Amino acid sequence: MRATTTPAQSNRSTRLRALAASTATAALALTLVPGSAAAAEPTGDPVVVRIKVADQAPVDVATAARTWPTKLLKTHAIAVDGNDLVRVKRDGRKVKGDRKRLRHGDVVRLVAVDKERATKRKRVQPRVVEVPTTQLKPGKRKVVQQGKPGVRKVVALRTFHNGEPVKYKVVKRKLVKDPRPRRVLVGRKPFTVPGTDGLNWGALANCESGGNPKAVNPAGYYGLYQFNVGTWNSVGGSGLPTHASAGEQTYRAKLLYKSRGRSPWPHCGRLL
Template identity: 55%
Template sequence: MSHPQVRRGLVALATSAVVSPLVPAATAGAAAPATGDGDSAVTAARQATTKVRLRVANQEPRSVSTTRSYAAGLLRDENVTKKRKDIVEVRRNGRVAKPANRQLRQGDVVRLVRVTTVVNTARKPIAPRTVEQYTTKLKPGRREVVAKGRPGAKLVIIKRTRHNYEVVDTDRAQRVLRAPKPRRVLVGRSARFVPGTNHLNWGALANCESGGNPRAVNPAGYYGLYQFDTGTWRSVGGSGLPSRASAPEQTYRAKLLYKQRGRSPWPSCGRLL
């Protein structure tokens, strides 16, 4: 009779011999087969292409097919170099697509706009201005240059921005390199010169107001060439009666009054000035 441990070993060996052919042997490193529909959908999506038209700068647009979702990937695939300032547009139905909606679709136009900036500079002179100084030391109307002045210099900067070699914006600026010195001129005038009044027809006004008579007296209280009343006469520095002053004195005071009030003191004859 056999030993009990020997009998148990023979039973275990027979059992393993019966079961082992039913289990397939595993191959080390073998990939598991795709069994789900999701894996098939991913593979199909990767192989799907989008037909778009690509236009680089002013070149004629050409049709391309791409598996890329965005324009940047398409440009890389087509070996198109985008510089830092260049603009990439995705045009759809004649309009530029908004940034949030630029995923490529069938029929889109991908356009690369070449942006260049050219800066030109030029040095230009600044003409000196003329400053007139009135003096009674020269005869009226005589002019004398006392300082010739000096022209200045400025740098004019013109920056032009081009899209596909067409100018779309021009920016001008300037910087003063040297300030000009003004030209100074002495202009002779009489002691009673009133700027802004010499071009007026004072003779016509006097003829209308008083018949050109510096001694004219109106019983209503108006005197002289320009028919001053005493209050108005004193307001412009006159003393005594206007009709007793010289004709040049009366004209000088009339010019001062014009500087203050214009033609209004002579409502009827002022139109002749």
């Protein structure tokens, strides 16, 4: 299968060819021979430095001492833009700041830097919400809602040095579609409260609500054991009792019995 070339890749290739051509033009204008940068230090101007561009052969050029390297490149028609790196090595070591003014034997290396902005859409895996229940055997699992993945838009900046990728940085992330969680019921043993398991909780529930965990009394009582919201919260319940499973309602009723006895059920408590 034939490889395809993106516009950005084509632009980078064109730019590198242009740099190579400008370096070749500079070489034709020289009277120095290859390797002359290693010659003895001249007694005066000019000094001799070596230019390296992309993958081309190095070129030795003469220039005035203490010339800035960028100026030297422009003098030889080698284009440099604001992103490019102009590096100077002296005796095998990089130099910076004012020390980059050229001396005899320096090596000037131009690194063509291109930056490309890329946008991708990535799947966001849904989380799994496990809901414990006494309506299933302990350890048994049942999926009650299938999850759906979401979508996140990712914007990244890729940096190339002489056409080779050197850096990938994510600059923006945005969730454009929320994932829907996967809900799973997980069976567990009923909650137990010491000293309450031998009582007839079924009879109490039938008396209070007809055994209906969703029962609602207009006076503000809910569920199997007709909790009001304040009492439900006092034994650790959250939300409304009718939103909890029958097993949790029984567990909270046992906690209430342990602290207050039959008194919360003045009419039906005798059946326990």
